[in-house]
Amino acid sequence: MSPANSVLEYGIQLPVQSQSTLYAEPWEAGAGPEDLLAVARAADRAGFAYIACCDHVGVPRRLASAMSTIWYDPVATLAFLAAATERVRLLSHIAVVGLRHPLLTAKQYATLDHLSGGRLILGVGAGHVEEEFTALGVDFAARGAVLDESIDALRAALGPEEFPEHHGKFYDFEGLGQRPRPVQRHVPVWVGGSSPAAVRRAALKGDGWLPQGDPRERLPAQIERLRRAREEAGVRAPCVIGAITEPLYVGAPAWETGRRTLTGAPAALAESLRAYRALGVDQIQVRFRCRDRSELVDQITAFGAEVAPEL
Structure with missing residues (x-):
């Protein structure tokens, strides 16, 4: 957690x-790889701290109408975009790491960090789709405990040692070498979720916290809960506090963008977003209302050029 006058990343x-x-x-719905490339490159040029990709292995029929079944694989997608960008970091937001053995996860993400020149941020979460766990042979009821141990195992497997070692209740390994190693000696692990268990997990095990859907008014209590848990446990390492902002539109839209959308001149948007910094937030995840790829790229560009300097 950073001083209140530090830069608010986005x-x-x-x-x-x-x-x-x-x-x-x-x-x-009709977009594809070229659209992803254009947006990622625009974010890279506009000074965005990271681009993020989600994780679901399979979506059951009961949820498909709401969630859709379009969920790209985060490792493949971020590796694809790493080759087309230069500086923007690559975040899994979030990887349901309990669905896979930590050695498999470490192999994939260590390779991504290696190929991208050390740009990985590993965002992890417990998951919520029971059918995914059942199909992959993982106990859904134990997913919190599995995630806790997975983080510990991944710390070992993504560390500097070629032959990582971990001995726990769910996973046990040693003597198995994995190269290439990550470029980063310490791959940051950001923990996602807004339940009390998730906030405590972020406090005790995370290098950062990725809330899921907490509006502004809920953040102060959540951040205080996280800080208190860290203080009580004696955790002194930095923790990057995140927030997901309201939908944005830079300028005056000529169409109905929705009642929750923040719109207006760059200075007004920046003033509104700076309030997150005052709450103790270090980085904001933004999204823009748009009608096509071109409008989204224009919004990203305008945000980087006109809003971000005021943050």
Whole structure:
């Protein structure tokens, strides 16, 4: 957690790669790799701290109408975009790491970090779709405990040692070498979720916290809960506090963008977003209302050029 006068960083969850009805724009249904490339490159040019990609292995029929079944694989997608960008970091937001053995996860993400020159941020979460766990042979009821141990195992497997070692209740390994190693000596692990268990997990095990849907008014209590848990446990390492902002539109839209959308001149948007910094937030994840890829790229560009310098 950083001083209140430090820079407020900004990142973006990529469109197209996940298309839940909660946030997908209509144009994304017909979009594909070229659209992802254009948006990622625009974010890279505009100074975004990261681009993010979600994780679901399979969506059951009961949820398909709301969630859709369009969920790109995060490792494949971020590796694809790493080759087309230069500086923007690559965030899994979030990877349901309990669905896979930590050595498999470590192999994939260590390779991604290696190929991208050390740009990985590993965002992890417990998951919520029971059918995914059942199909992959993982105990859904134990997913919190599995995630806790997975983080510990991944710390070992993504560390500097070629032959990592971990001995726990769910996973046990040693003597198995994995190269290439990550470029980063310490791959940051950001923990996602807004339940009391998730906030405590972020406090005790995370290098950062990725809230899921907490509006501004809920953040102070959540951040205080996280800080208190860290203080009581004697955790002194930095923790990056995140927030997902309201939908944005830079300028005066000529169409109905929805009642929750923040719109207006760059200075007004920046003033509104700076309030997150005052709450103790270090990085904001933004998204923009848009009718097509071109409008989204224009919004990203305008945000980077006109709003971000005021943050």
